[in-house]
Amino acid sequence: MIEEIQIRDLGVIESARIELHPGLTVITGETGAGKTMVLTGLGLLLGGKADAGAIRPGAETASVEGRFAPPAHHPALGLAADAGAMLDDDALLVVRTLASGRSRAHLGGRSVPQGLLGEIGAELVTVHGQSEQIRLRSPAHQRQALDAFAGPEHGHQLARYTQAHERRQDAQRSLDRWDSDTQAREAELERLETALERFDALEPRAGEDAELRAEAERLGNVEDLRTAAERAHLALGGGEDPDAPDAALALVDQARRELAGAADHDETLAEWNGRLDTVSYQLSDLLTEISSYTTGLEADPERLDQVHTRRAALTELARTYTDAGDLPALLEFAEHARERVTALTAPGAGRDALVAELDEVAAEEGEAAAAVTDGRRRAAREMAEAVDVELAGLAMPGAHLSVGLHERTELGPWGAEDVELLLAPHPGAPPRPLAKGASGGELSRVMLALEVAMARQLASTTDGRLPTFVFDEVDAGVGGQAAVEVGRRLAELARHTQVIVVTHLAQVAAFADRHLVVMKTSAAHQGGVTNSDIRKVEGPDRESELARMLSGDPTSHTALRHAAELLERPVVGR
Structure with a gap:
């Protein structure tokens, strides 16, 4: 999990320290207050591209420091150890510094390439935003979602297939070279x-x-x-x-x-x-x-x-x-x-040997492809059932997600079939590909349903070593009762791992275990430069923030009563 993030001179944030805990943390604030800078800072820690334009006006450098605490034997710890990084009380300290025209990355006290932070970040954190919803429309992303849902054993079979496919391609290229080089030979x-x-x-x-x-x-x-x-x-x-x-x-x-x-x-x-x-x-x-x-x-x-x-x-x-x-x-x-x-x-050598090798690896590839197909068929049924349950809870009763497996004419790098997710948003509606027929709000809910279903699946089939999930306005295009159910599902996901959500919906924020608010301060005291601060809100302060999100007025009695009602609503299953 992420324990702490410190930001200095990044965008509108002069200095901020964010303490994070297990469970569901929401980050709210007015438009332009600096919520984006929080995610920008996290993105830098995860190996994201540096932009010198993000340095706060008047400052020469910007920096982000993060403290990550993976469980014992986590793959990220192995990557860090290989780079010579040192642990601080079993935690990984990551520092990213920006200056004009360059950036530096440090991991556990050692200078490391930006790409290494990307590798470690991919093991520790999964970020979902508007771009993630767009990617959900792509067949590759849909196939990856199905393969992830299928579990670790399927992952082993997929890795076995990938290796066999590469060996078969190598053998085919060797045979092709042999046939094309007859005169030279x-x-x-x-x-x-x-x-x-x-x-x-x-x-x-x-x-x-x-x-x-x-x-x-x-x-x-x-x-x-x-x-x-x-x-x-x-x-x-x-x-x-x-x-x-x-x-x-x-x-x-x-x-x-x-x-x-x-x-x-x-x-x-x-x-x-x-x-x-x-x-x-x-x-x-x-x-x-x-x-x-x-x-x-x-x-x-x-x-x-x-x-x-x-x-x-x-x-x-x-x-x-x-x-x-x-x-x-x-x-x-x-x-x-x-x-x-x-x-x-020699008899049996030369082309005969290459043909024999190709036949052997092609048989291995076919066997591995069949195992991958079996795993996808099983996972397709289970994932569709699990997502349908979540969609019903997300104010889409009767919605049905189906997983199509379309056989390819020849084996590809990922197997014998293409994967396509189709959504029937309500009873009687024909299933249509997500890539064509789903609205932004439907995509948001499908993605969240997938994540919750996948977290449950992985929690039951692995040692529970799930990444931290970060959602950037995953509730875009959602309102009313659907927004409440989005919050409930995020809280359900947070039962299995750390979840961080940037949201503008009070119905979602009300489910948080920890509520952080990004607030702008007056620019008059900052030489005309706007500054933002981040603080935790509880009790009346939290009700005021929810009231602001509901009505725009943190003092509205009606909005305050509604905020109190939202906070009193129990989280199912918790």
Whole structure:
């Protein structure tokens, strides 16, 4: 519920604090007193569009602060928490500030986008005004009313259908793209198959590029390699004279012999002698390997040419089909190409798979649509009966609301049927679509009857978590006994949730649990700028306000007696 609203420098309101409570609250006041600014301020808190022209003349900024107290685990609390908002004693504080050319929104102490206030506001408050009555004429609004009346389980089925419908549309688009891209797909398949033929002809291996590069280096430098090996062999072994005094192996053997005679007398020399033995063995093995390497090192121009040709072929193929232009990228391309070719040519793949998927999701869509239709049929009967009862109480005895479900030629985003509300305003009258045949007063009463019936339905099928209802002159075009019954129905709705009503009818205001009056003060003390204040009226003050609404004269004895009679009338069911 809304606990409090504070308004500063908005329109004719310089400063006002509105305390709200559960039940039915009415807001009244003379024309031009500022009732509209109260709803404008609430609209700003609910994410409405900001208008710098609403700032009070002479002020630089305007602000509206609201305190909302949702029940525990309400969806609005989750949205606020995701935005980083902090609660104040389990309440959400919302602030909207207007300045020339811009506005700012804060939620729980955090700056947030205006759109987030709209999301949270939609969960917390439902506003009905003249525009809402106009929307009731639209088929979309009528369908939404029926779906809301059908309850949460129907809502789950509708969400399931919406998802299935979107999946079916996606599957149909995929199939359409497949059929329209036949030439491009054939060209892709031909290109991939050609690439794989060239790849398979070369049969490249992972790491082959490094091997070929090393072999090319070796074959291209045979003489340099042979000279280096021969010189190393000479330095180690002395060439044809292995005992040459300057040969490394001969010097190691000499050192080993020098130590051998004294090794028995010192462990250190013995250890060195052993290490020299190892070095001698290793040098001997290395000499043998160098000799073998030199013997096998031969120039092979033909093989070198083959290596260069192979490397060039791999490079050309890689640059043709990959951005990197190297062997690893070519191997990866070939792997993906084979997978794509398989997907394009395998039995049961390609178009067959798309058709199978479309059939599957279409079946799911049809099943979900049937469930939605069943829910609407049930809800249509129940809603018509419930609204008829409310219309009878709203001075429309014998009026009948019927709900037409018209089957569509194809499934739409909302299901298999269009919804149309028809009204027979009195016995014997033919039912006519609300969009064409209902007057403003009849629309007001139908809308109120729908809201009361829906509140009762939701209160019985859910945990009672209903939004706050705000009505802006919902009684327009209504008078006499019908106005009394409108007030009674608003009071009935307020048994289930908080209701706030802006009204000009005393018959409606008399049913309020709390009566607030917007009053203008003299402009002479405000520099010529009119100011309005909001205060709660009780007892004689409330009778005077009702008398003013009845006759225009708050002191009229006749109007005061009538006001007292209105306040004494009991509220049925309360």
